[in-house]
Amino acid sequence: MSETRDVVVTGLGLVSCAGEGIEAHLAAFGAGAPARTDTETFAPYTVHPVAPLVLDGQIPKKSDQRQMEPWQRLGVYAAGLALDSAGVKADATLKAAMHLVVACGGGERDTAVDGAILTGLREAADPGAYLNEHLLNDLRPTLFLAQLSNLLAGNIAIVHGVTGASRTFMGEEAAGTDALRIAQARIASGQVACMLVGGSYSAERPDVMVVHELGGYLRAKPFRPVFSRDAEGEDGFILGSAAAFLVLESAEHAHARGATILARLGPVASDRTRREAGSTARSLHSLWQAAGVQAPDAVISGATGVVTITAEEGEALSRLAPNATRTALGDVVGHTLEVTAPFGAALAVGLVARGEAREVAVTTVGHRRGEGVIRVTAA
Numbered sequence: 001m002s003e004t005r006d007v008v009v010t011g012l013g014l015v016s017c018a019g020e021g022i023e024a025h026l027a028a029f030g031a032g033a034p035a036r037t038d039t040e041t042f043a044p045y046t047v048h049p050v051a052p053l054v055l056d057g058q059i060p061k062k063s064d065q066r067q068m069e070p071w072q073r074l075g076v077y078a079a080g081l082a083l084d085s086a087g088v089k090a091d092a093t094l095k096a097a098m099h100l101v102v103a104c105g106g107g108e109r110d111t112a113v114d115g116a117i118l119t120g121l122r123e124a125a126d127p128g129a130y131l132n133e134h135l136l137n138d139l140r141p142t143l144f145l146a147q148l149s150n151l152l153a154g155n156i157a158i159v160h161g162v163t164g165a166s167r168t169f170m171g172e173e174a175a176g177t178d179a180l181r182i183a184q185a186r187i188a189s190g191q192v193a194c195m196l197v198g199g200s201y202s203a204e205r206p207d208v209m210v211v212h213e214l215g216g217y218l219r220a221k222p223f224r225p226v227f228s229r230d231a232e233g234e235d236g237f238i239l240g241s242a243a244a245f246l247v248l249e250s251a252e253h254a255h256a257r258g259a260t261i262l263a264r265l266g267p268v269a270s271d272r273t274r275r276e277a278g279s280t281a282r283s284l285h286s287l288w289q290a291a292g293v294q295a296p297d298a299v300i301s302g303a304t305g306v307v308t309i310t311a312e313e314g315e316a317l318s319r320l321a322p323n324a325t326r327t328a329l330g331d332v333v334g335h336t337l338e339v340t341a342p343f344g345a346a347l348a349v350g351l352v353a354r355g356e357a358r359e360v361a362v363t364t365v366g367h368r369r370g371e372g373v374i375r376v377t378a379a
Contacts, residue, residue, distance in 0.1 A: 007187045007266075008379050009349045010259045011086025011247030013078040013198070016333040016343075017048040017240055020081060022350040028332050029347055034240065037223055038204075044220045045213070047203050048240035048334035053077055059159055068155055069107040070241075075152045075200030076159050078243035082196060083160055086247035087259060092161055094257075099192050100166040101183045102153045103175040103199035103338040109207045113138045152200060162196055169338075173302065174270065174370025175199070176341035181268035181372070183248055188267070193253040198245030198342040203334065208239065217306060217367050226305045226328035227314050235307035237367060240334020244343040251379070263352040265345065266292050266375035273371060280309050280365055281316040287373035288320050288361070296375075297357035299326045300348055302340040302364040313365050321361065340364050341372055348376035 014021060017036035018028035028035050034048045041047065055073060058080030059065050065073060083089045088098075117134045124130035153166040167182065169175040176199050183197040212218045219229060219236035229235045246265075254261050269290035273279040299321050303310045305328075317326055329336075329344050336343055341364045348360035362374040 005188050005190055006251040006264055006379070007184050007248055008251050008254050008261045009246050009263050009265055010249050010254050010261060011082040011084070011088070012262065012346045012349060013081030013083070013085060013245040014243070014343065014346055015050060015053060015074055015078050015081070016242035017051055018333060019051045020053060022346070025332070025347060026350050026354065029327060032327065032331055034223065034332065034334055039222055041204070042206065042209050045209055045218050046222055046238045048238060049204055050074060050241040064155070064159055069202070070204070071104065071107060071200050071202035072152050072155050074202060074241065074243040075102070075104065075198070075245070076155050078198060078200065079156045079162070079196060079245045080160055082198065082245035082247050083162075088247065089160075094194065095161045096163050097194070098162050099164040099186070099195045100153050100156060100162050101169070101179045101195060101197040102156070102166065103169045103179040103342065104149050104152050104201065105170060105338060106149050108205050110139060111206055156196070172337050172368065172370065173340050173364050173366035174272065174372070175338045177268060177270045177364045177370060177372030180341050180345060180374060181270055184265050184268050187248055187250050194247070194249045196245060196247055198243065199338045200243035201241060201336045201339045203239035203241045203336070212239070215368070217304070219305060226303050226330040227310060229305045230307040230311060235305055235310070237304040237306065237330060237335035240336050242333050242336040242339050242343060244339050244346045246342060246346055246349070261379045263349040264377045264379040266377065269373045271371040272369055275309070275369065278312070280312040280371065283371045284313065284316045284320065284363065284365070284373065287371060291361070291373040291375045293361045293373060293375050294359060296321050296324045296359045296361040298348070298351060298360045299324045300344045300360060300362045301326060301328050302344055302362070303328050303330065304335055304365070304367040305330060306367050309365055313363065317363070324361070341374065345374050345376060348374070352376055352378050
């Protein structure tokens with residue numbers, strides 16, 4: 001698929017522990033530490049909770065708010081901010097033709113039911129039969145349906161009227177990278193003129209703490225900068241609740257409607273290495289070339305803080321961009337899994353739009369798999 005059109009960013013929507021909107025997040029970016037930290041709710045694990053939001057501003061109907069899980073509300077809210085930022089919130093015709101790409105996981109489990117089943121399983125005469133019976137009878141079908149990842153896209157369509165074709169990507173950090181990659185490539189090739197792309201993640205959930213702790217990925221100590229977490233022998237990531245959406249357009253489409261162009265988004269390069277010694281560095285070098293990164297003024301790294309791959313990424317970036325300032329996204333909003341790539345890209349766009357950089361490279365190296373490099377430049 002040959003790329004013939006410039007892809008530009010005309011709208012940004014961000015929510016996290018830093019608040020909402022690009023200005024609040026650029027301020028947090030400059031501070032270099034998350035604005036909100038909760039060390040008690042999930043002790044001994046830290047989480048960066050989302051700042052309080054007035055949901056009515058982007059989700060006017062209380063009935064819509066009630067039927068969404070927290071991760072869906074965050075995503076719908078951020079999508080509305082992006083549409084406002086792009087100046088298309090009131091353009092029903094444009095939104096009806098706008099395509100949507102979403103990166104997210106599923107919703108929360110019913111922890112009370114899970115706990116009751118696990119307790120009963122200990123004494124069950126036939127554990128297999130007990131488990132099947134109670135999973136079938138105790139879990140509410142409506143609860144299960146509310147967890148489906150593609151409901152975020154559906155709720156964005158219902159609340160904001162973005163009713164073109166939609167796609168949902170799942171798969172942790174790589175999902176966000178590929179959501180951006182597909183959206184950029186489709187606009188560049190002329191398949192579509194305007195797209196809304198992004199994702200959402202709610203970290204304030206006991207079930208995700210269990211999942212990541214079982215893998216040994218969570219940091220069980222208070223916040224410490226991502227690239228120095230191995231100094232204490234306590235590596236791993238600190239989760240953060242966040243959502244990020246971008247409005248992407250072909251340059252021709254943006255010019256035709258008189259939109260303000262914030263930055264240009266280059267081709268997004270992605271990879272999936274076997275994670276052997278040295279594979280992360282080799283992948284980043286290859287992706288750097290594929291994304292066309294030249295001489296970035298800044299690098300926004302999605303590094304997780306998982307020691308081996310984070311150290312390898314840090315060494316690779318020192319060689320690839322020795323003169324660029326480097327900021328870990330986890331030092332701004334925490335680790336946001338599927339949202340890492342769109343959030344990093346949105347911050348890069350903000351830096352370029354404000355005139356603080358001409359070129360920014362964004363890296364996304366997942367905690368288990370998936371690598372990506374994104375290039376954002378002045379348009």
